[in-house]
Amino acid sequence: MRRTAAFRSVALATLLLFSMSCVSTQLPPISSQGSSFEPLRDERVLWDESRDEEDKLLEKVRLYKDSRLDTYLERVVSRLNPPAMAANGQVRYRVRVIEDPTLNAFAYPHGSIYVHTGLLARMEDEDELATVLGHEMTHVENRHMLRYRRSAHNKEIGLAIAGVAAAVIVAVAEGDALDHGQWGKAEAIDFFGNLLVGLGLQLAFVASVEGYGRGLEAEADGGGFTKMAAAGYDLRQAPKVYEALLDDQGEPQKGVAFFFSSHPRLTERVAAGKAYLAGHPGSPERAAGRNDDFVRALQPVVREDARMNLDMGRLKVAEAGIAKARAWNPEDPGVHFLKGRLRLLQAEAAKEPADAGRLRDEAEDAFRASIELDGSYAEPRRELGRLLDARKDYRGACDQFRRYLDLDPEAEDLDAVLDRVAELERFGGCG
8 A cells, every 4th residue: 555645744742742742751861061060951850840849849758857967978079070060160069967866868960968867876886877969960961750750751652651640659559569569668758758649759659769760860879979988988898788777776677768668679779789899899888886977977867867766666776776875875864764764655554573673673773863864854854753653652752753844844744743742742742
């Protein structure tokens, strides 16, 4: 059958439309262009979208605000950033910390990086921290979000796939994770997925929950290792990040969103890190140990993460965090307070009365140690008062409750504590 001129015209127009629709996913890193880098048209659109999303995200999440930590993280990022990347005037990295016990990190394509306190609390030294930050910086530098979006666009054009509601994607992803026993991933999807979908934050959903697929994630790993080596970090520590995340501290995985939850399995990443080391025998090495800046910046984060896990009832994870925070700063009254709370919760769960009694004794010692280290710290006095009250040491309880009220006259439980003190006074318990 002969093709008519009209048929050929339609066919040619269709091919031209398809070729225009299928955009390239092979993009050079931003650093390859140095100071001359200019974002592409669809890249500018993507950056505008990501900035709008970030504004919405910041209205909903709780940031961990600590100027010392912020300064320290910015310094590590600056050390990792290649000169050619730093030379461009379009992308400037900024690190923010989200107060959340899940083990997660993600980056927006315009340079904003977010790390959860839960992930930071698992870090043991700056080399491990550099592994995480270097990975996220590579996502930005190598334009992974743009490449991912273009790839998805091409697949939709080529396969004529209709768009699917993000809420359905969340539900399916969460159900799949649960079916495979991936409780941490399911909880991450439940919390972040529903938050991000509810706000319409599709870019953050991809970056923090879904990931970019194994190819780009492996590229981000490799790019992170390269940054570490160039900055003089010890690459032997990199696989330890993933090994640490494999350790659930003897706790069920519920509540833990493994770093890069839908990315290659952590065991594969450990192997990849070791393979990189084997292929780069000249990688920098240094004596093991934490630098003082790392400890000073991260110790409060470890303590705060322990508190959050304690509130969640994840006592084993909390105990590991408390022990770590105390080892880094034995004179921190907040750590002793948390230890006291932990021992009381463990006493409630103890099966043997002798064990419960021993744990309560340890709780009392911890509360008293906290008070001795900081006499103006109100909360340990309240908890010590409750403990003494339960032991029928009413005089001691009354003294602690009164001191608590003096230190925190606007306490949320002010009325309840006042009522208990009044009862003790009425029955002569306060002496």
